[in-house]
Amino acid sequence: MGAAQRPGHARRSETDAALTTGSVARRLGVAPTTLRSWERRYGIGPARREEGRHRRWTTVDVGRMEEMCRLTALGVPPAEAARAALEATGADAPRSRNGGGRGGRRALSLPLGNVRQECRGLARAAVRLDAPAVESQLRVTLGEYGFTTGWEEVMAPALHAVGRKWASSGERYVEVEHLLSWHVSSALRRVADAPEDASRPVAPVVLACVPGEQHTLPLEALTAVLGERGVPTRMFGAALPAEALYEAVRRIGPSAVVLWAHSRNSADRALVRLVAETEWGVRGARTHSAVLVAGPGWSPRAGTYAPGVERLTGLRTAADRIESLFAA
Template structure:
């Protein structure tokens, strides 16, 4: 996939490898009905029709509709956006008039599905965001879906928000809500864990509200058939202690997004929780995750591990169950 994001850079270049309307809609983050409407009203659509019936999209066809998506996301009326998209020279003039795409997001080298998700979010097109997320998880699963589609889109919108004041807060909120919702709806069923296996307890530390990465980890563990107990944002220390004591988890994952919420005393508190009969007491493995925790070796209690990355975190936790 090209890093520049130029229209058609990652799409088929010949009719034999052309795409269906449904595939193009999923990758661009728009509804198929929207594409058909644009074709009917403005002439933005595939030129080739297979066997007189089925529309097939070439890279040139996709480039035109991609340009129209970009312009409508900037607030250009659809009719004008279509006219500009159909005239390459006019498209360049339009970009100059709009000051170099002020509404564009800096995504870098990402999957086309990520670009489609970001475009849909910027347009505040909730149905398209939902459809893109469902399609991504159905095709790639939670791990790749989070690492290569959802997280890059969220980070790009977060950077745009930080550089534009409050202008993009509504975009970030809408996308975060839909990502959170879809992460809680498994797209498949992993192998069920034995009933006697102690679950993994996952929670944000007190004062921490950033839950999406932890929700992604919970979803991946569920996809792998590992039992979990997710407590979400800002669980008070006393409540965490009681939950660990009552559940007797195999592991506890403490998420901290910022240095200000990463609390060493809390780690020591959790590592000290024990349960079971006298002479056979046990305690959980304690894992810290998130950018707030120190990377220095030995920064926490003996045996405490710092998780890095969604895939490696899930692998490490799965290894605990296998040991």
């Protein structure tokens, strides 16, 4: 432990810790095919090649590619970015402070904190408006972690970081937020609908944003997790009118109704009472759906809205509670 390192020890450790192309792609938010294409076209890639083995990236190789990604995010053409990155001294090379690129626009720096490398890769791909890389990163994330961890530890932190940057920069970077939101929404909707047995009536879960509410992604994530768990749902998306929600509950007879509100202005107490009082079922045996409110717009004391109303917090605990209601 305390012995001095022999000459060459650091070089061996660097090689031992070298990364695969797939790992580097996830870290940088670049599709593996893009890395291979850049290497083929511009000569930038792993400096070390061992015959009969996959390519391995050292920290210096990764730092050089990070510089390439930074420059292309600024709008520098790939060929020029590759030349500049190759001329740098390595991963610790000082970076330009003048904004560089076309029109002097600075690269978007996202305060992500301590997050998974897939989250950093996703954010970097979104900043570059690299739709194929965003798509690839989401596919890898959901395949490896599933919808719950994928949302909580990769997608949501990246979305929040982009949203904070947009809010602090006026209307700049709105294109990044829109592109990332679109692809996240598309990825969340790829979960297969839970199969339903026509011979055994089921009471699915209704999910809807309250009137005037356009923030749907957290509710889409919940819908995806429920589908992953085999809970049938009816998702109505953004800003469902109160009358339409009432008719949906009356016609479907759901086991539970989840109402999402992002802001206090859209959190409608009267709507909660309306849903809680809505009856469904055959005459003489009417019943009610469980009403659950979700999102930061609602008060923690949701029971004051109507008897039995619960407030959901966190994707995982929300899915657990809904699953238990569906199974009851």
